Amino acid sequence: DQQVKQNSPSLSVQEGRISILNCDYTNSMFDYFLWYKKYPAEGPTFLISISSIKDKNEDGRFTVFLNKSAKHLSLHIVPSQPGDSAVYFCAASASGAGSYQLTFGKGTKLSVIP
């Protein structure tokens, strides 16, 4: 049973436009969500996170939105740059279980076209 789902395996966006990556979750105990970016043959790089007490968190070009009622979150990248081309993983954790347990989605490969 996949508790974190990224239903789009890939996404192509023109440079300068907005990239929107989506993530859905099923476990209502999840209360902390993270986005990681991964280049081939490298480890995931932490990008941005949001706790369930917020519905938006912004860091530079990256904004994460959380819709708890829909169990949905999204990562917006504006403007998209070619260097953003990577695989993006959504991850979730439940604080009651301790912060170690990250449940990852399968990832979305973003290609930003110059």
Add this chain to the structure above:
Amino acid sequence: DTEVTQTPKHLVMGMTNKKSLKCEQHMGHRAMYWYKQKAKKPPELMFVYSYEKLSINESVPSRFSPECPNSSLLNLHLHALQPEDSALYLCASSQEVSAGGYHEQYFGPGTRLTVT
């Protein structure tokens, strides 16, 4: 500084070899993790160390043996591996492991392991 380092970057080993993977962080984090990642899959948690004690073993075969010599170092000893163990092995660290706390995990670049 949010750097986690791992050595070696690449490792090829036979099924009868013994080798070790190393991980180091100097962020003062008290929780360290080993993950395994196969191609086109998300990372899978293997072990968690909290304050240098093994707190989680996700039913990993005994041919993988973790060790935490001190709060900055984490090793993964490998012995008698199988070809299906070939993967990217990732180390991560976070401030700590605590119920009710939110702590990002920071990943190293990984060791690409090939078992022949």
